[in-house]
Structure formats: C-alpha cells, structure tokens
Amino acid sequence: FNVMYEIIIIDNSTGDNGEIYNLCQEINDDRIVYIRTPRDLPLARSFEYACLQTKGEYVVTLGSDDGLLPWALEILDAVTNTYPDEEIIQWERGFYAWPGFSKAQENQFIIPDKYEKGKLHLFYRTSDTYLKMVMDNPQNMYLLPVLYISSCFKRSYMKTLLRKTGCLWDGICQDLYMGVVTAIINDKILNMRYPLSIAGMSKGSIGANANKGMNSNEQLRNMLVDKSRENAMGGNCRLVWERY
Secondary structure: OOOOOOEEEEEOOOOOOOHHHHHHHHHOOOOEEEEEOOOOOOHHHHHHHHHHOOOOOEEEOOOOOOEEOOOHHHHHHHHHHHOOOOOEEEEEEEEEEOOOOOOOOOOOEEOOOOOOOOOOOEEEEEHHHHHHHHHHOHHHHHHOOOOOOOEEEEOOHHHHHHHHHOOOOOOOOHHHHHHHHHHHHOOEEEEEEEEEEEEEEOOOOHHHHHOOOOOOHHHHHHHHHHHHHHOOOOOOOOOHHHHO
16 A cells, blocks of 8 residues: 655644644654745635645645544545546544543544445435435534545645635635535535544634633633634524524
8 A cells, every 4th residue: 555645734823833843843754744824814714725735636634633544545545546537525534522622522532333344335425415414404514525524625626616616715614615515516426434534623623612602801802803813703503594
C-alpha cells in the first residue's frame, strides 16, 4: 500500500501563536505543508483558503480536533480507482470527545455500527433522499454531504461549485452550507457504510461553543468580538420553521 498524499496545515490562530508551526517543524515531514493565513479569517473562509492551497486530485478536510482512521487512505484509494468519475464520496464517521469537552462526555469514543473488515457496502444516495432525511428530522443534518470529516471531493469539484453557485465555501456554518448545496446540485452521491474518520469535539470547537449559553460579561464581550470577526454568528433555532 503506497498512496501519494499531502497534509495541508492551515494555521488560522490569532496573535503570535507558534505552537502549530513548531509542531510541524518537529515532525519534519516533506508531506506536511504549513501555511499561515494572510489575516484572521472567518471559519468558512479558512476552509476555502485551505482547499485552494491543495494540489492533489482528491481533498479531505478535517478540523484540528478530528482524525482519519488508519485504513482511510487505503480505502479511498481503492474506491476512487474503481469510481474515477465520482466527484464526491461519503462515508460513516465515529465520534470522540476530548478531555475537557464536557464532564458527561469527555473521553467518550463511539463507532456508529458494526462493520466487517473490507466490506464497504457502496451505494448511491439521491438528492431527494438527503433533503427528505433533514426535513423529516433536523438531527440528520450531519448525514448531508458536508465535504468535511465524512466526505471527500475531487479538487475539480471546486470548479463545479463555482459554475453552479457562483461561490466556493460559504455560509455561517461552512459544513452544513456545503452539505445542503452539494445535496441540491448533485442528483446522487456515492456512499459507503464504512467508517473512515472520527469527528472530534473539544473545548475549542467553534460548533460546540456556539451552542453554549453565556453567564458572564466577559463571555458576552468575547462573543461580540467573535461576531465582528466572523461577520455572522450561528445560534439555536427555537422553532422548527426557523430551521427550514
């Protein structure tokens, strides 16, 4: 097994934080490319900037608290060779709560189902099926092809996005935006019932922190600073019609 790959590390941290750069220097691997963003970017623009730096044929995007399972690249290499015309491939993902995330969940590790080694169970999920799943139950939102953690795409898909939507990564929450848009503009998407990645949640997760309430003036001030930086802020939808 020998898959050619590169790891693009996009450092969008604030201030003079040098920990990510120092880690890359310590690992000292030619396959790791460290890039500092030219300025402090909103979340969606950070992902967009990262994707624009890639050179490989296929792209998998992960947050700093997520991870690929050891067999992921080998499986993806086999699937993409068998289905070379598919621009998007989706799979199942596990879950891990990092220490300090929450007292109730920290160190929790979940694999969503039982699997047999090498049995990928490939199938197509249609656009109508995706949208029905979410309309019936908004909790299914991360079953969308979010192009993050649980799905990869051909780098050429960025041209498809630009041609069909007029932009690349967008939205307040880039993963759900990409999931909805991708489900709408593609008639069907190749799926596999097989885990290739782990979605992590840490105390630094933007998505997790967006769901927390504020109980001090300092937290309110920090939220307002983030809001001005992000230009928009996600929040809880109290009514089902607001979700739609």
